[in-house]
Amino acid sequence: MxxxxxxxxxxxxxxxxxxxxxxxxxxxxxxxxxxxxxxxxxxxxxxxxxxxxxxxxxxxxxxLPRENYIIRKSTRKTHFSHIIASNIDQAFLIVTIRNPRTSLGFIDRFLVSSESFRIPTTIIVNKMDMVVKEKDLDYLQDIHEIYEPLGYPVLETVAIDDHGLVEIFSPLLKGKTTLLSGHSGVGKSTLLNKLIPKASQATQEISKFSAKGVHTTTFAEMFMLEENGGYLIDTPGIKEFGILDIDEFELSHYFPEMRQYLGQCKYNNCKHLNEPGCVVLEKLEEGYIHPYRYDSYVNILHEEDAHR
Ligand SMILES: Nc1nc2c(ncn2[C@@H]2O[C@H](COP(=O)(O)OP(=O)(O)OP(=O)(O)O)[C@@H](O)[C@H]2O)c(=O)[nH]1
Ligand SMILES: [Mg+2]
Ligand SMILES: [Zn+2]
CATH class of the missing domain: 2.40.50.140 (Nucleic acid-binding proteins)
Incomplete structure (x- = not known):
């Protein structure tokens, strides 16, 4: 069966x-x-x-063969990896600007993973009630400006507040298997409980001392959306998102803003670091590629080098 x-x-x-x-x-x-x-x-x-x-x-x-999956390096065993979930239609990356803070580097690592299987990803900025300081609002604006033009929708939520959540999310979730991912304490389970009250997933305050989550959810679990069909997958918070098995010449394929220029560089084995006639570097210079995204590209490339 x-x-x-x-x-x-x-x-x-x-x-x-x-x-x-x-x-x-x-x-x-x-x-x-x-x-x-x-x-x-x-x-x-x-x-x-x-x-x-x-x-x-x-x-x-x-x-049965997996259509796709989101995978990360194992935190305990090196050379091993852990499949977070498989056969998903879309991913919601839940991020927070405060308590805890999600870095752009973390977002980019996740997106490289989801891009490698062409899994559509939406960035959800939760705990918007805590975003009041000028520098936090600036960071929020950066997130919108960086990711929306690349085709990653950015939504803002307050998961502890009932207001409009079901109305916003129902059409997005209908008939699909959706993965919720992100750091511990960003509110994945809180959001899931609002959308599927029956799930009654445990949630817990973040640590006052470290302003980080306390890893409340320990196993991934999938819940059915009863009215519209589809599933939501709650997962344990991830600390770092180690990327694996991406060839150094392949990495730029998973940056949509670079993908469009590939094949136009002078050398066909261009890593877009300092090669002459590199179109990616040219576009970076001209402002068509965001410098933060380019930084993430270089960081991931070098990190992967260290593992080879
Ligand atoms: N202020 C505020 N707090 C929130 C919001 N959403 C969730 N929280 C709180 O953040 C804390 C952590 O929420 P959880 O839902 O347990 O976080 P999680 O992402 O499931 O964490 P792990 O299971 O550890 O990965 C809880 O105390 C929630 O009440 C929000 O929009 N605003
Ligand atoms: Mg949880
Ligand atoms: Zn190049």
Missing amino acids: KGRVIKSTGSWYLVETTEGLVKSRLRGKFKQENLKLTNPIAVGDFVEVCKEADQPTWTIDEI
């Missing part, structure tokens, strides 16, 4: 099937497209499950 993994704890998996939810275990090992994974099965996976003879338990016997 086919099903979809809606919750994974690492030792058992909740699988939604046409006959309801079944709690399943993993049987055997799975080949993983040459990926070294800390989690062989991820939320969002389509799987084949089978009831164990004379037992109330089920086993997962097969994973």
